[in-house]
Amino acid sequence: MSALRFPNLPPSEPQGRNLLAEERANTTFSVHELSTFLYGEAHLERQERLLALIENEPAFDKSRRYFRGRSERFAAALKKDHALVRMSQKHQFTQEEMMHAESLIDEAGPFGLHRGMFMPTLAAQCNDEQLERFLKPAQRYEIIGCYAQTELGHGSNVQGIETTATYLPESDEFEIHTPFLTASKWWIGGLGKAANHAVVMARLITAGKDHGPHAFVVPIRSMEDHTLLPGVMAGDIGPKFGYNTTDNGCMWFDHYRVPRISLLAKYSSVKPGSGEYINPPNAKLSYGTMVLVRASLVGSARQGMAKAVTIATRYSAIRRQFVDKDSPKVLEESGQVVETPVLDYSMQQYRLFPIIAAAYACFFTSKEMMRLYYLNMKNMAAGDFSLLADVHASSSGLKSLTTTMAAASIEECRRACGGHGFSVFSGLPLLLQDYVPNVTWEGDNYMITQQTGRYLFKSFRDLVAKRASGKFKASQITNPTLAYMNTYLDNPGLKCPATTPGQFHNPELQLAAFGHRAASLVAQIVHALDVEKRTWNSMLVDIYNVSVAHCQLILVQNFILGIRGEMPQPEGMPALTPLSAAAKEGLRDLSDLFAMHTIHKQPGEFLTSGYLDAKQIALLGEAIMELMEKKVRRNAIGFVDAFAFPDYLLNSALGRFDGKVYEAYTDMATKEPLNQTEVVEGYAEYIKPYTNPKNLSGKTMQARL
């Protein structure tokens, strides 16, 4: 039997392509200008160039992606990763091109962690001999590696891992061993099937002493035939909520011996024979990588939110339900009343527009975090560790806040597409499934806020002490964290002066609200810990909340400074192009919306801090509704178009640039494997026995239509 053919009907009027054209005609700024501001010309040009290559490579075709089961998906991803290596070699991709190509293909694969974790770890922790011996062949893919840290029983607490690496002086070797089931290496990307080497984190034991987790590079599969080496057992950990194109793996060592050179020895090492342990010079240096990873997650949070809200906003401009009786929509030509686009309903605006605003907010803060990362690395290399604590604290809190926001936003966008958001063809389920591990990995989003809290409390205590010492001058403060705390200490009873909705558009007022709230929470917690002597454990919820408050302030602050062109410029990086008045005004609307909506959605702490009162919250609500209806609505499509995501990347029937939503959706359904036959497999066994006339009672036969 042949495949089903669905009819080729047009949707009823108005057509999606016309609706989007109308939206685009209403946009008050140049979308290309805004895209260029976000990404730079070079990025947009590179995207065009790479797209032309990628869309022509069959291994990167996405049209079958949504139909594959786990095993097929993994097989396709392996093929894809191979094709990508070949393409990068042929066209001599720079690292930027490689990363950009990966983000367009947008599918985690078995070689991803080889590039993302294995090689960077080698680069950071190998001595010269090891660089030559391990990193060079890894760059040629002659070695394919993975990064084996997490264990079945330990993720968050890396210091608690149980795998051991015991130095054996007699043979100058390490014996790597898995003592318990809980010590099984688990979740290791690329380990399940693809890698032949691993960086293994294991407790270094030498001369009877446990020196805690250290990194070892070891072969795990034969270079001849890819079978597991004796003493190693490894496999795939099975299906996951997302990321099923990656072979996350598990691994066990049975008294597995490796030579001394396996211990990555740039910082710490073991002396041959005696097994004497040589300490790393400064443990703080290793914080750098953690900051980089967390800071970069702010950027990928932006990316995740921006993709989801592009899909949901475009579809909401096309999807129509009900007629808004107070302001019915009339077709120009026929005069016919048609249903209202759901994007015109204030509830839908309240769901989607703040997500657009949040994506732009994350853009500015992500830029700033990268600047701080590079500045801090430069400082540390010169022996100056003064920035580290602040950068580490804010990167932890921002990782937690922005990835939580992004995961919630993607799901909100999915739901805002109604039933069709549940279809994989919307592009949103897979986006969500692949995005959500961000809230857990690289530090669980609840746990790591303790690092932010600790820094804030210390800063506050120091500031209070300094102020008490009499030797304090406010003008000496250069750190923005201390600045808002100092303002609070100057006037803990500060009250918001706003008496009209319009006054909430004032950036200084917004900053005062966020600063006052964050500082008052810090003061409360420090009082509870230091004066009331409450335990750290009993304060964890408050600590989480204070981290959120601090980081929301950072997001608001960078958004405001960024639009004004007052964000510090990173050394050696191209300056942001200055914005036209129209684009600036559009961004200012989003900046206002971001600050105002953040308060309005969770006003509790702004009220308890004393800065805002009940009446002002009501005014704020009015201001938001008006801002969305009068200003943001007409630019909504422009804002998401400026994210410049090609249809190939979004792979969404609902989020298409051309608005042909229903046509694309139906077309994707025809490709469903179940539609390749008219009568389903299993009919004869499981349906026919009941329903075929030959089996039926005479009574039923006669009852047929």
Place this chain on the structure above:
Amino acid sequence: MSALRFPNLPPSEPQGRNLLAEERANTTFSVHELSTFLYGEAHLERQERLLALIENEPAFDKSRRYFRGRSERFAAALKKDHALVRMSQKHQFTQEEMMHAESLIDEAGPFGLHRGMFMPTLAAQCNDEQLERFLKPAQRYEIIGCYAQTELGHGSNVQGIETTATYLPESDEFEIHTPFLTASKWWIGGLGKAANHAVVMARLITAGKDHGPHAFVVPIRSMEDHTLLPGVMAGDIGPKFGYNTTDNGCMWFDHYRVPRISLLAKYSSVKPGSGEYINPPNAKLSYGTMVLVRASLVGSARQGMAKAVTIATRYSAIRRQFVDKDSPKVLEESGQVVETPVLDYSMQQYRLFPIIAAAYACFFTSKEMMRLYYLNMKNMAAGDFSLLADVHASSSGLKSLTTTMAAASIEECRRACGGHGFSVFSGLPLLLQDYVPNVTWEGDNYMITQQTGRYLFKSFRDLVAKRASGKFKASQITNPTLAYMNTYLDNPGLKCPATTPGQFHNPELQLAAFGHRAASLVAQIVHALDVEKRTWNSMLVDIYNVSVAHCQLILVQNFILGIRGEMPQPEGMPALTPLSAAAKEGLRDLSDLFAMHTIHKQPGEFLTSGYLDAKQIALLGEAIMELMEKKVRRNAIGFVDAFAFPDYLLNSALGRFDGKVYEAYTDMATKEPLNQTEVVEGYAEYIKPYTNPKNLSGKTMQARL
């Protein structure tokens, strides 16, 4: 090559089974007593009986469920549904037994909507002739049907559907037709591959007049060989976020003719020949079914939350990370300090315990909603429609609130399991994916709160008018909605008297807080609509919030009354067994936690209503932390054990009753298809070309370990 064999190691101490045994020994009440209170003896006894049957039927085996791709999953579900029909016929299942069996097998299948929507619609809307002709064979599965309402372009707005059914007097037939692509039937469960009949909602057009959507029962596939009938095209709509074991389908009609008897004619009909339309007697009658469905979703919200939190709570009692320095955990025998179970951290408690409490809250309200549904049906049959508006309003708001809570809770539980919550073996991803459509179907959760709002505003306006009339007596109020509004109108400036954390345990204080907040929001919105003349559209966010406030009050109220034994008893249903003092105290802790946490998590409106102040919010926070640590913690495992979910149902490595988490998890991973061979398919093509020594440079060869 043979399958991989993972090593058989024990986890490190302490063992999960011992930890759970310790937890169970600490429980202050009888778990069996609480289970019996929740479900009744008959349910628990039936569960044992059905489990014995089901676990022995190979078609119901769950051990392969997590590994299947879409097509295999559908095939297995078809086989499963067939086996279930056979089993139900052999053992002559009652309807209760059938539903209970379905909930244990816990997998939506192609026949689910036949039972859940097709037959109930026939039962409700057929005349006697149609019952004989359609319902009877459907009960014998000789007809397998689906319910085709939603279209590609219309879900929320049923009145907007575009499929037509035009009466043709000359042949006494209806012609069913799909005029546009947007009119394609879409999302119809069971239609994709299995059904041979459909109830089709189409606009009834007769004598040139459009009478809006009506239900028609029509054959769609041949009873001989299951091919599509001429004039009908239908197929599967493709993969979805969840529910992939159901064949949600799409369908088009091309001037498809069916006899007049196809129009379900219990309420409205068409006269032969003239085509005269006969009106339904009372359109309100059809609200009954909507109320039933929405009310029953409160029960399934409870079920969803309870399952997720059982898994997360058990695993959190076993999973250990870090040592809480203020209160380190010491092993009794060895005196060794071990890591703290994550359930002892206040943050984890704040994430999980309110979900336990919410599940219990939904239990009481679900019971009450079913009572009201039956009472209202009885009243309406006797011509009394006085309850309808209240029941319809609260069922809409509660559907929205509880399904939103449940979806968020399941995801929170998933994340609270750390990385392992991302593994499908945790049971949580599939639970989430199959649960989330609840927030969209049966009325989108944002949209339907307008129905709740409308009722509240009308009630408030009527009450204000009555009070102004001078003829009003508070003692006449029997409706709890009017009661809390009246209390507010008596004293809009009411303030909470609490000055210590302990005072928040007072149920009357809790009810006053929720009542005052809900009524003050109603008053505000009515003022904005009636006095400030704001448009309905501009108030949608506030309307959503007021519905949440009203329904949270209902949940709190029923929880309090239910524990006291003061909830009205449904006629003809068995009374709840009275609770022992110990169980009552346990539930009172949860009731307190539910009310207190609901305020604490989103205190904004309690502050702006004027009832609570900043200081009281801080006291409330202290009260919650103490309640969780001192009271709820020791009973946490008891509370989730009382939900009485068998391991077979949860199908979770992390949530096992016996605590053998790591052993079960590793065992499930061995079954992963990728682990059935040692060297992955694709190695020769995609990995070997880089890594095999024969291809490598001499330099690399020599670099090997």
